Amino acid sequence: MADEQYEIICDRxxxxxxxxxxxxxxxxRTFLDxxxxxxxxxxxxxxxxxxxxxxxxxxVYRTLDLLAELGILQKNDFGDGRSRYEFARKDLHHHHHxxxxxxxxxxxxxxDLLESLEAVILKRNHFKVVDHNLKFLGYCRKCQSTLx
Amino acid sequence: MADEQYEIICDRxxxxxxxxxxxxxxxxRTFLDxxxxxxxxxxxxxxxxxxxxxxxxxxVYRTLDLLAELGILQKNDFGDGRSRYEFARKDLHHHHHxxxxxxxxxxxxxxDLLESLEAVILKRNHFKVVDHNLKFLGYCRKCQSTLx
DNA sequence: GTTAATGCAAAGATTTTGCAGTGAG
DNA sequence: CTCACTGCAAAATCTTTGCATTAAC
Numbered sequence: 001m002a003d004e005q006y007e008i009i010c011d012r013x014x015x016x017x018x019x020x021x022x023x024x025x026x027x028x029r030t031f032l033d034x035x036x037x038x039x040x041x042x043x044x045x046x047x048x049x050x051x052x053x054x055x056x057x058x059x060v061y062r063t064l065d066l067l068a069e070l071g072i073l074q075k076n077d078f079g080d081g082r083s084r085y086e087f088a089r090k091d092l093h094h095h096h097h098x099x100x101x102x103x104x105x106x107x108x109x110x111x112d113l114l115e116s117l118e119a120v121i122l123k124r125n126h127f128k129v130v131d132h133n134l135k136f137l138g139y140c141r142k143c144q145s146t147l148x
Numbered sequence: 149m150a151d152e153q154y155e156i157i158c159d160r161x162x163x164x165x166x167x168x169x170x171x172x173x174x175x176x177r178t179f180l181d182x183x184x185x186x187x188x189x190x191x192x193x194x195x196x197x198x199x200x201x202x203x204x205x206x207x208v209y210r211t212l213d214l215l216a217e218l219g220i221l222q223k224n225d226f227g228d229g230r231s232r233y234e235f236a237r238k239d240l241h242h243h244h245h246x247x248x249x250x251x252x253x254x255x256x257x258x259x260d261l262l263e264s265l266e267a268v269i270l271k272r273n274h275f276k277v278v279d280h281n282l283k284f285l286g287y288c289r290k291c292q293s294t295l296x
Numbered sequence: 297g298t299t300a301a302t303g304c305a306a307a308g309a310t311t312t313t314g315c316a317g318t319g320a321g
Numbered sequence: 322c323t324c325a326c327t328g329c330a331a332a333a334t335c336t337t338t339g340c341a342t343t344a345a346c
């Protein structure tokens with residue numbers, strides 16, 4: 001199943017006449033192997049280094065850029081000074097993040113409550129919303145018990 | 149009225165035994181004179197340079213930090229690679245931003261729809277929300293007409 | 297073979313820090 | 322007079338870019 005997704009993405013690259021280099025393959029596999037995480041360029045670089053010690057950090061940045069450009073990855077800013085990536089979803093619009101202020105862990109929360117708000121915004125502010133970005137800051141289950 | 153707010157903030161600094169230097173006064177006045185904008189450190193630096201050519205950029209950063217620390221300013225990240233500041237409000241929690249993807253202008257939108265969601269999140273995800281951050285990306289009134 | 301992709305090192309951009317000198321209280 | 326504050330320059334961080342070399346197609 002992960003392999004299936006891997007093939008689909010490889011085809012996607014080829015279709016756009018991008019070359020399927022071993023560096024890109026390795027980075028892609030790393031993402032599939034860590035699908036539940038929100039990796040930064042540096043994270044990817046470290047993970048990949050074991051398997052591919054000659055990989056350059058610039059290549060990681062360029063690959064993440066490319067995959068985001070193709071809509072395969074979603075670039076996120078969680079306010080920790082670096083960009084973090086995750087697989088893009090169909091329902092991005094209803095996908096929000098819970099960011100733990102203690103350990104930095106990022107989890108997910110889905111809801112479509114904001115749809116109706118966007119109509120209000122258009123009417124009240126004459127602002128045409130095309131996307132939104134909702135983050136909740138707080139304490140995850142683990143840290144709640146640790147801190148108290 | 150702006151002068152009144154200015155005095156209140158100056159007192160606040162003195163109360164915490166921070167020194168009321170001309171640099172800090174100038175930066176503060178600049179914010180009061182641009183209360184409707186969301187200024188970055190560089191913005192403040194440029195604005196202040198006219199009145200106070202010897203001001204150092206590091207001083208601007210340190211002052212913005214201090215004012216945010218004291219809860220006078222609110223530090224924002226609008227995704228353009230630099231921090232932007234505005235006066236903090238009592239109802240920060242219900243204060244959201246509309247960010248124009250064309251001209252970068254940031255306007256305001258107030259709503260308390262998210263309150264109820266936070267209870268759901270605690271129940272469903274065992275995540276204790278202490279703050280949230282909601283940004284809407286789209287096109288402001290001006291850019292809508294320009295682009296079409 | 298062509299041309300895009302890579303690695304490296306250098307450059308950019310924003311923000312922070314060390315330190316000697318200055319000035320607000 | 323003292324100690325917090327300042328300006329400057331250097332450093333820290335994350336990210337991008339230029340360029341000669343490499344390798345996918």
